[in-house]
Amino acid sequence: MTRRITPSGTEASGAPALINDTTWLYRTADGAGGGLAWNNVGGDYSAFFSASLLTTTTGLQTWSSLGLLNDVRSFALDPSQNFGWFLLGDESTMGTTRRFDSAYSGSVGGIVPRLEIEFTTIPAPGALAWIAVTGLTGFIARRKR
Known part of the structure; x- marks a missing residue:
């Protein structure tokens, strides 16, 4: 589980x-x-989980959630509040302890730990689109009279 x-x-x-x-x-x-x-x-840390993941194997782990997305947006808007995340686990049962390496660990099995954020930008409407919408709105308003 991750918490801010x-x-x-x-x-x-x-x-x-x-x-x-x-x-x-x-x-x-x-x-x-x-x-x-x-x-x-x-x-x-925050009372709310940003994400959770059941890890049962070694290797690459991926978290994806709306909570993490909201955290990243918040960090981008106010970097002074970006203190990172804690990774928390329930280790009350034998054999449930997990180790996560950091970037300082170097290469582990050919993999260097990293935080990777994937996103898609939505292009802003172009000037012609705004002119078309404005003109269409004016045409509809004028026709109703």
């Missing part, structure tokens, strides 16, 4: 946590066992 992160954190650089890394307890760790804490242990 609500306040900003920082990207971790490895284990053990270094200065300014994000951890389970801290949005930004100070490297000495303290730092700027999350409001909730494990991180602060």
Whole structure:
């Protein structure tokens, strides 16, 4: 499941946590066992899921949902609120833990992890279309009189 992160954190650089890394307890760790804490242990995120996916195999995973689309639109309109997503899993049953690599992992089986957003732009109506619609509207309004 993906949920939007609500306040900003920082990207971790490895284990053990270094200065300014994000951890389970801290949005930004100070490297000495303290730092700027999350409001909730494990991180602060939206109450609503952006997407969910049952992962049962290894390899390429694809999420696609209206929630993710709305998140991306929101990030584009206000980049200052783009703190990313948390990937959350129910790991309460043996054998359900999943590992997701990041771009920092390098190539895994020939695949470099990445975020890919596919979209189709809708072309704006051309000037001739607007003239035609305006002229047609004027013709209909004039004829009714």
